Amino acid sequence: MRTLDLSLVALVAVGAVGAIGAIGLSGCATSPFQRAGNADDVAAAVARSRPPAAPARSLVFLVLSGTGGPRLAAYDLAASKILWTQPTDVTTRVEAGNNVIVHGIKGTGPGGTVIGRDLETGNVLWQRPLQSKERLFGYVVDGDAAFLVVQSSAAPGRPTGALFSLDARTGVERWHHELPSGRVAGPAARGGVVAVPLDSQYVLLFDGQSGLELGQVLSTEEAANFVRALPEGLFYGSRGLFLLGRSTAHGTRRSPGYLSARLPDFVRPVYWYDLYRPEQAEYSAIDRNRILWRVTVDGDRPQFRDGLAFVHDYRFFFAFDAGSGALRWAYGAPNSDAVASADTGHAILFVTADGEIGGLDPITGARIYEAHLPGEIVRGASFDAEGFAPAGAAAASKPPDVLTALTAIIADPDQRFPVLKLFAIEELGRQPGREVTAKLIDILQKEGLAPLAYQKAGEMLVARRDAGSLDLITAALRAHADYAEKRAAPPVEILARAVGALGPLGRALAPDLAAELRLPETSPAAAAEIARALVAIGAQESLPALRDFLSLYRADSSYERDPTALVAAAEALLKLGGPTDRALLLYLAEEPHTATGLRTHLTRALGETAPRGVAPAPPTAAAKN
Amino acid sequence: MKRRRLCVLWIALVLTSSGGVLRAAVAPSGSAPEGAPTTKSKAKAKAKATPPTATMPAARLESLRLALAGADDGAAIDAAATLGASGVAGARDPLIEILAAGATSARAQAALDALGQLSEAHLLGKEQTTFDLLDLYAGHRAPEVRRRAIKVLGSIADARAVPTLMERLGDAAPDVRAAAAEALAARRDTKAAKRMFALLKVGDAGVAGPLATIATPDLVPQIAELAGTIDDGIVATALGEYAKRTDVPDRLRVDVLRTIGRLSGAAATTALVEYVASVPAKDDRPSKREAQKLLDQRGTDQ
Numbered sequence: 001m002r003t004l005d006l007s008l009v010a011l012v013a014v015g016a017v018g019a020i021g022a023i024g025l026s027g028c029a030t031s032p033f034q035r036a037g038n039a040d041d042v043a044a045a046v047a048r049s050r051p052p053a054a055p056a057r058s059l060v061f062l063v064l065s066g067t068g069g070p071r072l073a074a075y076d077l078a079a080s081k082i083l084w085t086q087p088t089d090v091t092t093r094v095e096a097g098n099n100v101i102v103h104g105i106k107g108t109g110p111g112g113t114v115i116g117r118d119l120e121t122g123n124v125l126w127q128r129p130l131q132s133k134e135r136l137f138g139y140v141v142d143g144d145a146a147f148l149v150v151q152s153s154a155a156p157g158r159p160t161g162a163l164f165s166l167d168a169r170t171g172v173e174r175w176h177h178e179l180p181s182g183r184v185a186g187p188a189a190r191g192g193v194v195a196v197p198l199d200s201q202y203v204l205l206f207d208g209q210s211g212l213e214l215g216q217v218l219s220t221e222e223a224a225n226f227v228r229a230l231p232e233g234l235f236y237g238s239r240g241l242f243l244l245g246r247s248t249a250h251g252t253r254r255s256p257g258y259l260s261a262r263l264p265d266f267v268r269p270v271y272w273y274d275l276y277r278p279e280q281a282e283y284s285a286i287d288r289n290r291i292l293w294r295v296t297v298d299g300d301r302p303q304f305r306d307g308l309a310f311v312h313d314y315r316f317f318f319a320f321d322a323g324s325g326a327l328r329w330a331y332g333a334p335n336s337d338a339v340a341s342a343d344t345g346h347a348i349l350f351v352t353a354d355g356e357i358g359g360l361d362p363i364t365g366a367r368i369y370e371a372h373l374p375g376e377i378v379r380g381a382s383f384d385a386e387g388f389a390p391a392g393a394a395a396a397s398k399p400p401d402v403l404t405a406l407t408a409i410i411a412d413p414d415q416r417f418p419v420l421k422l423f424a425i426e427e428l429g430r431q432p433g434r435e436v437t438a439k440l441i442d443i444l445q446k447e448g449l450a451p452l453a454y455q456k457a458g459e460m461l462v463a464r465r466d467a468g469s470l471d472l473i474t475a476a477l478r479a480h481a482d483y484a485e486k487r488a489a490p491p492v493e494i495l496a497r498a499v500g501a502l503g504p505l506g507r508a509l510a511p512d513l514a515a516e517l518r519l520p521e522t523s524p525a526a527a528a529e530i531a532r533a534l535v536a537i538g539a540q541e542s543l544p545a546l547r548d549f550l551s552l553y554r555a556d557s558s559y560e561r562d563p564t565a566l567v568a569a570a571e572a573l574l575k576l577g578g579p580t581d582r583a584l585l586l587y588l589a590e591e592p593h594t595a596t597g598l599r600t601h602l603t604r605a606l607g608e609t610a611p612r613g614v615a616p617a618p619p620t621a622a623a624k625n
Numbered sequence: 626m627k628r629r630r631l632c633v634l635w636i637a638l639v640l641t642s643s644g645g646v647l648r649a650a651v652a653p654s655g656s657a658p659e660g661a662p663t664t665k666s667k668a669k670a671k672a673k674a675t676p677p678t679a680t681m682p683a684a685r686l687e688s689l690r691l692a693l694a695g696a697d698d699g700a701a702i703d704a705a706a707t708l709g710a711s712g713v714a715g716a717r718d719p720l721i722e723i724l725a726a727g728a729t730s731a732r733a734q735a736a737l738d739a740l741g742q743l744s745e746a747h748l749l750g751k752e753q754t755t756f757d758l759l760d761l762y763a764g765h766r767a768p769e770v771r772r773r774a775i776k777v778l779g780s781i782a783d784a785r786a787v788p789t790l791m792e793r794l795g796d797a798a799p800d801v802r803a804a805a806a807e808a809l810a811a812r813r814d815t816k817a818a819k820r821m822f823a824l825l826k827v828g829d830a831g832v833a834g835p836l837a838t839i840a841t842p843d844l845v846p847q848i849a850e851l852a853g854t855i856d857d858g859i860v861a862t863a864l865g866e867y868a869k870r871t872d873v874p875d876r877l878r879v880d881v882l883r884t885i886g887r888l889s890g891a892a893a894t895t896a897l898v899e900y901v902a903s904v905p906a907k908d909d910r911p912s913k914r915e916a917q918k919l920l921d922q923r924g925t926d927q
Contacts, residue, residue: 481797484823520797551725552727552762555729557730558730593727
């Protein structure tokens with residue numbers, strides 16, 4: 001391994017750019033991060049980064065398994081064909097350069113190997129096995145160079161970190177730079193500048209040609225877990241993203257270059273891989289659950305392109321207004337998880353585990369690309385298709401219907417997405433129209449719905465106050481439980497709340513609600529909601545049903561422990577009824593077989609609502625017995 | 626003293642209530658609610674409709690009425706039993722009253738059992754009040770209460786009972802479904818066959834016998850085809866009961882018995898044995914011979 005003359009590095013570094021990372025390497029006791037946050041250094045370094053030329057290719061590298069064994073394939077999206085396939089068991093992600101790709105096999109620890117391949121043929125160009133004390137944190141290809149960040153435990157004491165530059169065609173080391181900390185992360189490179197996160201809050205910038213340190217970024221409010229190179233700039237961040245530049249050399253959320261999207265709770269705020277975690281350099285679940293984003297840059301201010309942030313959640317893709325968090329579109333891959341995805345700037349591309357390659361229009365969510373690899377199992381994929389979008393496809397395809405997509409998510413039997421389902425239900429409930437009310441009622445009647453999802457669907461139905469859908473609620477209420485017809489009881493409790501929320505507008509449903517009070521499958525909780533709803537809609541015509549309910553159950557031992565339903569029915573009688581009902585309630589209050597809780601409540605309630613000058617006597621000793 | 630007080634309360638209640646089953650419930654003599662028939666008028670109506678029955682001293686009836694509403698559950702249940710077994714038309718009213726006012730589950734069940742006894746003795750009558758009350762209890766949350774209400778309702782020879790019986794065929798509780806099925810079968814209500822067959826298809830043993838009672842010949846092959854999809858014993862029971870019907874042509878019986886013969890299990894054997902036993906000894910119809918032959922074969926096979 002060739003190493004730089006450290007004293008020369010130090011001299012050049014101090015003399016040329018004033019950086020002191022190299023001083024640290026020469027053994028000085030001062031902090032190696034003394035120039036951290038220096039805006040001039042960082043601005044100068046970023047200015048050296050040349051935007052990459054737009055590539056003329058649209059490739060996706062597929063990590064395949066299955067009957068054909070472990071393989072790596074290059075697929076041409078524009079030509080819809082596989083260019084080459086090579087037998088290999090890829091573990092760490094494929095990174096593409098000008099004419100070389102780099103990937104890893106056998107993991108990131110000792111025994112793992114970094115491999116360079118010819119992009120045109122897939123043939124192996126070189127291999128760099130990891131040494132017994134080495135751990136790979138990541139690599140990137142920029143132009144004709146490959147950069148690796150490796151942590152080493154060879155020396156006693158704390159592990160050390162190093163950035164290696166290799167000739168991408170030959171694998172020969174050009175230089176390496178001992179990093180000032182062993183707590184390292186994978187690199188990113190853009191147009192001759194290499195960025196390496198260190199110690200969670202620093203990002204060191206290096207000249208790709210010489211290895212000289214150019215600047216140090218200090219992030220004080222958010223960890224700098226990732227660095228990412230895009231045509232629009234270099235970025236770092238974790239819960240949000242910072243466009244690397246003068247304003248973010250000392251990164252805070254107030255920096256003009258800081259950006260984060262407003263997204264629903266179900267979204268994991270993963271803007272890029274946590275490069276401090278070597279396992280995230282491998283194809284894994286993190287590829288299936290993250291945020292996809294691109295930006296436009298105005299000066300030092302980034303904005304999400306078209307104001308959108310995209311979320312890949314296993315089988316589903318969503319576009320959100322990055323400012324408001326409003327859902328723009330949703331798409332569900334029909335059969336299996338999308339194992340990889342990318343925003344090319346003009347298309348959301350993805351590959352599913354069962355070999356489907358798809359593309360979505362970022363603005364509408366319309367399907368604009370589709371190809372299949374029959375019989376293949378895809379473990380992972382990396383795209384090298386910046387700017388790719390099938391010409392004319394967006395106009396030809398139909399955007400997905402949000403209601404259909406949300407309903408499909410809710411109805412999906414896959415149990416892995418409970419939080420996503422809650423989001424889908426909430427989002428569905430926000431949509432206007434009778435159709436939505438019908439779907440919510442339908443969801444509430446589905447067997448096996450998770451309790452939280454049921455609760456959420458109920459809340460959304462109640463909150464809609466959809467007086468235009470009374471017929472739908474009526475139909476649902478009338479579909480009583482029937483064992484012979486294999487029909488479960490309707491969600492009476494929720495439906496009653498929905499009717500109650502309508503107030504007098506729901507009055508027409510009083511007979512149907514009252515009828516539920518006489519059915520054996522109506523739970524006490526539902527009966528309580530019915531009684532409350534009858535009060536809310538002013539259903540005096542339901543007084544007989546309330547009286548019957550009270551009579552039927554007032555002495556039932558099952559209501560001794562929880563008399564809520566009886567109390568609600570009594571309250572309804574008190575509010576809707578007249579003197580005769582007060583007499584009935586007085587009887588119930590005094591009759592010793594009446595549930596204790598109900599008697600207690602009635603004694604108080606009758607006293608509180610007694611006509612002036614008439615106060616009911618407390619229960620007699622006999623009645624108490 | 627306490628009982629007296631409750632009775633007074635009850636009278637006040639009935640007088641002042643103005644809706645629900647409660648309103649129509651029979652009140653003690655002289656205190657009928659407005660709009661509801663008085664005990665006297667009802668008694669007159671009953672006298673026209675039913676033959677003279679035994680009587681019970683008014684004081685005894687009143688003491689049983691008080692016991693029904695009293696604090697002692699055991700005494701209340703005993704009182705209900707006494708009223709049910711009394712054979713007295715007037716025994717109905719205290720039972721209806723206690724149900725209308727609401728009672729513990731044990732008392733309600735005892736009252737319903739007693740009403741059932743009165744119904745069997747043709748002392749229950751067909752007043753709307755009774756139907757309404759039984760209908761209400763047929764929707765009670767406790768299956769044992771529902772089953773009893775259905776049984777009483779089913780025993781009343783009146784078409785008004787049918788919708789509730791049909792509805793309870795879809796009850797979640799097997800015992801309630803069975804009670805409804807038996808009641809509908811007893812009144813030969815062939816309209817119930819479709820729902821009963823739907824239940825048989827899901828292996829509801831409680832409807833096997835009742836369905837056989839009302840099944841039309843075209844339903845028999847469909848029942849037979851259920852063999853292998855549900856417990857063979859249920860199919861055997863249904864077919865065995867069908868074969869015992871007197872209105873079935875003997876040729877069809879032979880086919881049915883052969884189908885039973887092909888079924889496995891003790892229930893099939895029992896069905897054949899019961900069929901043979903159901904035919905008079907002197908009757909040597911072909912179906913009997915076939916059943917005996919099938920039994921002999923089963924014995925040989927074993």
